[in-house]
Structures are given as structure tokens and as C-alpha cells.
Amino acid sequence: MARLKVDGAIFKGGDNLYSGDLADIAGRAALMEEMGFDGLFTLDTTVDPFMALLLAAEHSRRCELITGVAIAFARSPMTLALQAWNLQRYSRGRMILGLGSQVQAHIEKRFSMPWGPPAAKMREAILAIRAIWDCWGRGVPLDFRGIYYRHSLMTPTFNPGPNDLPDPKIYLGALGPKMVEVAGEVADGLYGHPFTTIAFMRDVQLPSLEIGLARSGRTLADFDMPAMIMTITGEDDRAIAAADRAVRKLIAFYGSTPAYYGVLEHHGWHDLGPRLNRMSKEGRWDEMTGLITGEIVDAFAVRGAPSEIAGRIAARCAGLVDRVTLYTPYALSDAVLPEIVAGLKALPGKSVA
Structure with a gap:
């Protein structure tokens, strides 16, 4: 059985999730590789994720490079295909294209892009990307004709040509x-969203995943299971308390999104999502955080001293996932990371088949 892989954010966490500057990446990528991380991820927030990963590729040699996630509906499949193809070639096979849909308001009002039924549109986007890669890598004529995307023109000027590498993997958030x-x-x-509990994963996501895998003639043994896990830790009790407050704030933010109500409802917290949503529209962010009880935090996050984190994650999802993304949206000291990473990398990976 393969060991668990461990991924971390290129940018350090803070008040605005993970924010940073392109100038930070050279040093961060090299340091995180030295700490033992297997993968580096970057969000699609204030720094373009593909630009960030290009710099990370230049300043690392071993770590995989993951868009965690890039917003698919804000981009064309052709654009995504080319960015991932270029990064796969430059990094010598270390690129993982993580994609997500975002919610309708952001796609229409922030990106000014068309919305559609998200699952059906995402399926088509991924198939379009693969068709483009088949054209570039294997000479298959480009003729993808779907409901939302159509790609039927590829001239030599715009064809980057084959890579001497496998196609990038695609993870779907x-x-x-x-x-x-x-x-x-x-x-x-399946790039597990941080707003996921182990009960929701077992009861709702795994049965749905098995339906999709059956359609493709695969099983979980053929499929990667990375999980983003909100982690509350720090070098001392004061740092852990600050991390706890940051995670409660993030849970309140996620919980206010109607598309995420299903996770709360699965645990019987039926009125929490609508209450958080109303309060968010009124700007009552501090009060929202006050609704997040210790029981709710424990459902979504693991907490403990750095030496305890690996064991807490193992107790939560041992055998279900094959890589863990440490999701620490607060100022976490780099000094504690090597111990956490080493503990996690000693754990076995996915055992379900």
C-alpha cells in the first residue's frame, strides 16, 4: 500500500484565506519542498494560480503542482488545456489540473461569464479538455461538439505539439x-472540498462517486482521493486558539452558501445555513462566527498540537484518502510544519477498492 501524500498551500494563511504575492513563491516553494511536502497547491483568488505554479515549478524539483482549484467556468476549456499542457511540459510531469465550478453569482457577476447546469457543464468542460489533449498529443482531429462548448478548429500555428509525458491529471473539486x-x-x-465532514463523505459522496466510476468502468482503486482537511494547530495554546477562531469564521462563511447547505442538513443543522446566509447579507460576520459551536468545528476540522495532527487525521479518514491537503487559513508558524508532514507521510494511503 502506498503511503499518504501531503500537500500544502504555497501562500501562507491569514485573514484573507491564502493571500500573497508572486515575489513570495520562489522562497516558499523551495522551503516547502525541503519540509517534505509532496504537493503545492494554490487557490484561484488574488493571484492567478497558473502563474503561481509556473514560478513554483521553476523553484522546486520534486513536488507536484496543483491548482486547488482553478475556476473552470471563468475560462475556456482551450485556455485551461493549454495552461496545463505548458506546465506539464515545463515541470516534467508534475502538473495536476484541479478544477471547480464556483457558484452562479461569482460566475455571472464577478467573471461576467455564462452559467449553466454546473454538473453537466463541468462534465463537458473536462471532456473538451481531454479532446484537445488528444489532438495535441496523439494527432486526433479536433471535433468536440457539446451543448456548452464546441472546439473544432486547430491549425499548426496554435498546436503546441505532443509532450513526451503523460497528460496532466484532472482533479475535480x-x-x-x-x-x-x-x-x-x-x-x-475527487478533490475533496474543505467544507466536508467524514459522515457526509461516507454517506453521500462515496455512493455517488461509485455511480460515476461505474459509468467509466473504474473502481476506487483506479481513482485518486485527495482531501482538503481544515486543521487547527499551532506552536502553543495561544496560537491554537487563534487558529480555532479563524476556522470558525471560515466554516461560517462556507455555511452561508446555499449550495453547501446539504452538508449541514446531513448533520441535522437544517436552519443554520439560511441563518448564516441572512446574516452575511446584513454584514453580521462576527455574529455568524458565534453560531459555530464546538460540535460543528469538530465535524469539519481536526485540532491538536502538531504532534497530534497525524493521529487525528488518521482517525478521521484512514483508508479513505490517498493524499491530504493541510488547509490552515491562518498564520501558522513554519516551525511546526515538518513534524506534521512527517507524521502524515508515515500513514498508509487509500485502502478501499
Whole structure:
């Protein structure tokens, strides 16, 4: 059985999730590789994720490079295909294209892009990307004709030509059952959203994933299972308390999103999502955080001293996932990371088949 892989954010956590500057990446990528991380991920927030990974590729040699996630509906499949193809070639096979849909308001009002049924549109986007890669890598004529995307023109000027490497893996960020099914059918891995509990994963996501895998003639043994896990830790009790406050704030933010209500409802917290949503529209962010009880925090996050984190994660999802993304949206000291990473890398990976 393969060991567990461990991924971390290129940018350090803080008040605004993970924010940073392109100038930070050279030093961070090299340091995180030295700490033992297997993969480096970057969000699609204030720094373009593909630009960030290009710099990370230049200043690392071993770590995989993951968009965690890039917003698919804000981009064309052709654009995504080319960015991932270029990074796969430059990094010598270390690129993982993590994709997500975002929610309708952001796609239409922030990106000014068309919305559609998210699961069906995402399925088509991934198939379009693969068709483009088949054209470049294997000479298959480009003739993808879907409902949302059509790609039927590829002239030599715009064809980057084959890579002497496998195609990049595609991980799909998914939460609800329909999108999870799509991941099982057309992606290489399910990029577990941080707003996921182990009960929701077992009871809702895994059955949906198996439906999608069956459509593609695969099983969990053929599929990657990375998980983003909110982690509350620090070098002392004061740092752990600050981390706890940051994670409660993040849970409140995620919980206010209607598309995520299903996770809360699965635990019987039926009124929490609508309450958080109303309060968010009124700007009552501090009060929202006050609704997140210790029981809710423990459902979504692991907490403890650095020496305890590996054991807490193992107790939560041992055998279910094959890589863990440490999701620490607060100022965490680099001094504690090597111990956490070493503990996690000693754990076995996925055992379900």
C-alpha cells in the first residue's frame, strides 16, 4: 500500500484565506519542498494560480503542482488545456489540473461569464479538455461538439505539439452528489472540498462517486482521493486558539452558501445555513462566527498540537484518502510544519477498492 501524500498551500494563511504575492513563491516553494511536502497547491483568488505554479515549478524539483482549484467556468476549456499542457511540459510531469465550478453569482457577476447546469457543464468542460489533449498529443482531429462548448478548429500555428509525458491529471473539486458523480465518470481524482465532514463523505459522496466510476468502468482503486482537511494547530495554546477562531469564521462563511447547505442538513443543522446566509447579507460576520459551536468545528476540522495532527487525521479518514491537503487559513508558524508532514507521510494511503 502506498503511503499518504501531503500537500500544502504555497501562500501562507491569514485573514484573507491564502493571500500573497508572486515575489513570495520562489522562497516558499523551495522551503516547502525541503519540509517534505509532496504537493503545492494554490487557490484561484488574488493571484492567478497558473502563474503561481509556473514560478513554483521553476523553484522546486520534486513536488507536484496543483491548482486547488482553478475556476473552470471563468475560462475556456482551450485556455485551461493549454495552461496545463505548458506546465506539464515545463515541470516534467508534475502538473495536476484541479478544477471547480464556483457558484452562479461569482460566475455571472464577478467573471461576467455564462452559467449553466454546473454538473453537466463541468462534465463537458473536462471532456473538451481531454479532446484537445488528444489532438495535441496523439494527432486526433479536433471535433468536440457539446451543448456548452464546441472546439473544432486547430491549425499548426496554435498546436503546441505532443509532450513526451503523460497528460496532466484532472482533479475535480466537488461537494454535492451530482458533481461527485461527474468526478467519478470523467476526472482522475475527487478533490475533496474543505467544507466536508467524514459522515457526509461516507454517506453521500462515496455512493455517488461509485455511480460515476461505474459509468467509466473504474473502481476506487483506479481513482485518486485527495482531501482538503481544515486543521487547527499551532506552536502553543495561544496560537491554537487563534487558529480555532479563524476556522470558525471560515466554516461560517462556507455555511452561508446555499449550495453547501446539504452538508449541514446531513448533520441535522437544517436552519443554520439560511441563518448564516441572512446574516452575511446584513454584514453580521462576527455574529455568524458565534453560531459555530464546538460540535460543528469538530465535524469539519481536526485540532491538536502538531504532534497530534497525524493521529487525528488518521482517525478521521484512514483508508479513505490517498493524499491530504493541510488547509490552515491562518498564520501558522513554519516551525511546526515538518513534524506534521512527517507524521502524515508515515500513514498508509487509500485502502478501499
